[in-house]
Each structure stands twice: as structure tokens, then as C-alpha cells.
Amino acid sequence: MDDFDVVLGMEFLLEHQVIPMPSARCLVITGSFPTIVQGRAQEEPPSVEILLGALEKPGETVPKDTLCVPEKCHNVMPSSWPKSSSMQRRTDHGVESPSEAKAHAKNAYHMAPPELVRLRKSSEMLSNTGCSIPVQTPYGARVLSLKKKDRSPQ
Structure with a gap:
């Protein structure tokens, strides 16, 4: 300064x-x-x-x-704007992954087997009563979609 x-x-x-x-x-x-x-x-x-x-x-x-x-400063602004090109950027600012990069082979979320058995048992119980509808999601995880009071799915 x-x-x-x-x-x-x-x-x-x-x-x-x-x-x-x-x-x-x-x-x-x-x-x-x-x-x-x-x-x-x-x-x-x-x-x-x-x-x-x-x-x-x-x-x-x-x-x-x-x-x-x-x-x-007379040449700072152009005398006329180009009519064909848009004012948006032409360069792509995406990130390119290197060729040796591999996708993950593991599931996104791992759960201990006893906890998985307990949750699967409770989800089967809810689906048998008709209170919920099982929804298939990525990686094989099951998600319960509870019904509203008027019996329509959320």
C-alpha cells in the first residue's frame, strides 16, 4: 500500500x-x-x-x-456487433477425466448384514400390510414409499 x-x-x-x-x-x-x-x-x-x-x-x-x-480508448468498443454469433461463451469449461480413471466397482452404501436383515424384515412386513409400496432404486437399495391418507402414493 x-x-x-x-x-x-x-x-x-x-x-x-x-x-x-x-x-x-x-x-x-x-x-x-x-x-x-x-x-x-x-x-x-x-x-x-x-x-x-x-x-x-x-x-x-x-x-x-x-x-x-x-x-x-477509441478501439475499446467495436463499431458493430457480429450478427451471427451469440454472446454466450464458446469454450466448454467441463472437467475431462483422465483415460486411466475407472468407475467405482463397489456399491455406494454398505450396511452390516444383521442390520440389513432387520430392515428387510420390517420393510416386508410394511409391504404385506398394504401401507407402503416398495420402489427399486439404483444399487439395489429398496425404498419404501408410504401411502397418503387417501391411499394414493406419495
């Missing part, structure tokens, strides 16, 4: 509608009275304010110092 005399925060930039233009070494203040503040890299960093509101009179010539910013 010792390289800067002033540090402007986002709150200041938003409140005063300031647009920093680092390539032109200036700040554009687009409030009710537009101003361009341009700094020069010297040992004593001065700043020059050019008030654009004073240039609204018709027939008045614009000083050369004022025109230096638009001349430096």
Missing part, C-alpha cells in the same frame, strides 16, 4: 459514479457534472481536472488534452 497516496473503495466508486480507466490513467466521474481526472506518473503525482460541463456551449473548440482520452 506504500505505492499509493489515495486508495478509493467500491463505496466511493458507486456513490459518486466513478469509472476507473487504467489504460488511459484517468478516472471518469459520471455524476450530475461529468469530470475526467487524469494523473501523470511523475515524482510528484499531480492530477488535472477537466470539467466537461463547461464544454456544452455550441461552437466552442475542445482542448487537445480533453481529446487524448477518447483517442486512446
